[in-house]
Amino acid sequence: xxxxxxxxxxxxxxxxxxxxxxxxxxxxxxxxxxxxxxxxxxxxxxxxxxxxxxxxxxxxxxxxxxxxxxxxxxxxxxxxxxxxxxxxxxxx
Numbered sequence: 290x291x292x293x294x295x296x297x298x299x300x301x302x303x304x305x306x307x308x309x310x311x312x313x314x315x316x317x318x319x320x321x322x323x324x325x326x327x328x329x330x331x332x333x334x335x336x337x338x339x340x341x342x343x344x345x346x347x348x349x350x351x352x353x354x355x356x357x358x359x360x361x362x363x364x365x366x367x368x369x370x371x372x373x374x375x376x377x378x379x380x381x
Contacts, residue, residue: 305332305342314349322357326350 310329317325326349333346 305336305340305346307342307345310342310346310349314353317353317356319356319360322353326353326357329353 309332313325313328313332329346329349333340333343336343336346
């Protein structure tokens with residue numbers, strides 16, 4: 290995944306919407322969370338501090354940062370006699 294953004298989304302005078310941010314972040318996986326986070330940061334950088342899209346983007350940046358650090362939780366508890374899968378998270 291590239292950190293490049295669609296040119297039309299970054300064009301002068303184009304309003305950034307919450308849907309634009311959701312389009313970027315909706316299907317983010319731990320593997321790509323940092324790249325997506327950087328794309329969102331570049332997208333919202335020119336927005337004013339009181340922008341709804343900027344506040345949403347900042348919240349998504351926090352979520353993506355945590356996703357990149359902790360991985361995702363999936364599956365069920367280990368079956369009898371089977372050890373659980375180790376965490377992908379870096380011990381803190």
